[in-house]
Amino acid sequence: MDEKTAALAPVKPSGAYDVGAVEDFEFDVVKIFELEIGSVGVVRTSRGFYAVRNRCPHMGAPVCRGRFGGTNVTSEPDDLVYGFREDVIRCPWHGLEFHMSTGESVYGMTKGRLITYTVDIEDGRVLVSRRRGGNARPSTSS
Amino acid sequence: MTKLFDCDMHPMANGIEDFLPYIAQESWRERFQAKEFTMSGRAMDRYYHPAGTTLRQDAVPPGGGLPGSDPQFTKVDYLDRMDIDVAVMLPIQGSAVSSWTDPVAADVFSTASNDYFLDNWASFDPRLKMAITVSPLDPEASAREIRRHKDNPAVIGIFMSLVNILMGNRYYYPIYEAAVECGMPILVHPTGAEGCYLGAPVLSGGVPRGYAERRTLFPQVAWSSITSMVFEGVFQRYKDLKIVLTEFGFSWVPPLMWRMDKEWAAFRIEVPWIDVPPSEFVFDNVFFTTQPMDEPKDLSKLWEIMEMMNGERTLLFSSDYPHWDIDEPDYVLKRLPEGMRQSVAYDNAARVFAERL
Numbered sequence: 280m281d282e283k284t285a286a287l288a289p290v291k292p293s294g295a296y297d298v299g300a301v302e303d304f305e306f307d308v309v310k311i312f313e314l315e316i317g318s319v320g321v322v323r324t325s326r327g328f329y330a331v332r333n334r335c336p337h338m339g340a341p342v343c344r345g346r347f348g349g350t351n352v353t354s355e356p357d358d359l360v361y362g363f364r365e366d367v368i369r370c371p372w373h374g375l376e377f378h379m380s381t382g383e384s385v386y387g388m389t390k391g392r393l394i395t396y397t398v399d400i401e402d403g404r405v406l407v408s409r410r411r412g413g414n415a416r417p418s419t420s421s
Numbered sequence: 422m423t424k425l426f427d428c429d430m431h432p433m434a435n436g437i438e439d440f441l442p443y444i445a446q447e448s449w450r451e452r453f454q455a456k457e458f459t460m461s462g463r464a465m466d467r468y469y470h471p472a473g474t475t476l477r478q479d480a481v482p483p484g485g486g487l488p489g490s491d492p493q494f495t496k497v498d499y500l501d502r503m504d505i506d507v508a509v510m511l512p513i514q515g516s517a518v519s520s521w522t523d524p525v526a527a528d529v530f531s532t533a534s535n536d537y538f539l540d541n542w543a544s545f546d547p548r549l550k551m552a553i554t555v556s557p558l559d560p561e562a563s564a565r566e567i568r569r570h571k572d573n574p575a576v577i578g579i580f581m582s583l584v585n586i587l588m589g590n591r592y593y594y595p596i597y598e599a600a601v602e603c604g605m606p607i608l609v610h611p612t613g614a615e616g617c618y619l620g621a622p623v624l625s626g627g628v629p630r631g632y633a634e635r636r637t638l639f640p641q642v643a644w645s646s647i648t649s650m651v652f653e654g655v656f657q658r659y660k661d662l663k664i665v666l667t668e669f670g671f672s673w674v675p676p677l678m679w680r681m682d683k684e685w686a687a688f689r690i691e692v693p694w695i696d697v698p699p700s701e702f703v704f705d706n707v708f709f710t711t712q713p714m715d716e717p718k719d720l721s722k723l724w725e726i727m728e729m730m731n732g733e734r735t736l737l738f739s740s741d742y743p744h745w746d747i748d749e750p751d752y753v754l755k756r757l758p759e760g761m762r763q764s765v766a767y768d769n770a771a772r773v774f775a776e777r778l
Contacts, residue, residue: 350690350693351689351690353693353694353696355654356654356657356658356694357654357694358694360693369690374686374688374690375686385689386689388686
């Protein structure tokens with residue numbers, strides 16, 4: 280989850296970083312890479328890969344070292360309903376939650392958001408783009 | 422002329438004898454008479470009151486009896502002199518039951534107290550309105566008592582004393598359900614039992630040594646109550662429930678709300694039914710009274726707090742007559758920002774109790 284490597288330089292003309300083979304990524308385990316653009320967390324989910332900058336907008340914590348998974352969605356009192364599976368990173372400091380897919384704060388509870396990066400798969404390699412932007416947020420029923 | 426709506430006034434009975442005609446069963450009349458009965462929740466054995474009593478000795482009626490026990494004298498000394506337009510009567514003696522252990526006895530006593538004050542006070546002057554006392558020992562019986570008064574226009578609220586169960590707990594829900602059904606706000610007030618009896622609300626950290634310490638710490642009960650109600654989702658279950666916290670002060674409200682909002686951000690996963698900042702529930706469902714007014718040297722600091730807590734909507738005037746620590750209306754009005762004066766003095770309470778007025 281907190282694997283680190285030496286700062287990687289881009290390998291592609293597009294500026295993308297090769298962070299490993301697809302099969303090197305366990306599902307739902309966030310791996311952290313020190314890239315020239317900064318520390319980035321990458322996770323493989325059943326819906327694809329997500330990458331976010333490893334920095335919480337609240338106090339700058341290494342957010343990607345927090346717990347990844349889902350969270351309890353809005354419910355009636357005393358009813359706990361789990362949702363947003365494979366999409367929520369919970370910051371190890373203060374517990375703020377963000378969608379890995381979009382970088383948005385869960386339910387917009389904090390002003391800030393995580394910086395996201397596009398992930399492409401080419402020839403079985405996982406490429407993290409310098410370009411910012413992520414995938415659509417999974418539904419709560421996922 | 423500023424109209425006044427006093428949300429905390431205490432009519433008093435002179436003893437259990439006053440209530441006996443309102444107790445139907447002979448067995449209970451005998452029992453209350455036989456006991457060395459004290460109509461006070463205060464642990465006088467534990468705490469010495471520096472003034473000897475919590476009641477104003479200058480408010481003793483000319484014919485004798487406890488201060489606040491004579492409607493005619495109260496009319497002169499309180500309603501007329503202070504120029505009160507509406508007064509909410511909280512029969513504080515009924516709250517003694519929060520230190521009791523027998524739910525049936527508590528219900529009989531509370532019911533008799535309600536009937537006594539309705540008969541002898543509410544009918545005496547139309548300015549006097551009742552908050553009926555309900556026992557915290559048997560919420561189902563209390564709900565029945567609330568519904569019994571549903572159609573009585575003199576009853577505009579419910580005075581609920583607490584046991585050592587936080588207000589968000591489902592234990593109290595029968596009372597909340599009846600309160601909403603009848604359109605009655607619930608008023609909570611220190612009973613004197615806090616920190617004195619097993620079963621009564623505790624004060625945190627330990628047992629205070631004296632009255633000064635204990636009284637300073639009373640707001641702890643309000644902090645705990647609000648926090649519990651908000652996070653347990655009481656105001657989502659009972660959207661129209663209104664809680665008036667009397668005599669707990671108010672200058673602590675803004676930091677409590679900040680703290681709740683911050684903890685919610687961290688622990689939303691535990692209380693996912695809270696889908697807006699907790700402070701919003703406080704603004705919508707909880708109200709605070711002015712007495713005892715904090716007295717910072719720089720009054721503008723207090724005004725800042727009033728603004729931070731939306732005092733123009735959440736703060737209600739209260740005097741606490743005939744207790745020793747009364748706040749006179751003029752004293753309070755002078756210490757309110759001009760733009761907030763009429764709201765706090767009357768309009769906010771008129772809105773809170775609107776369904777019953």
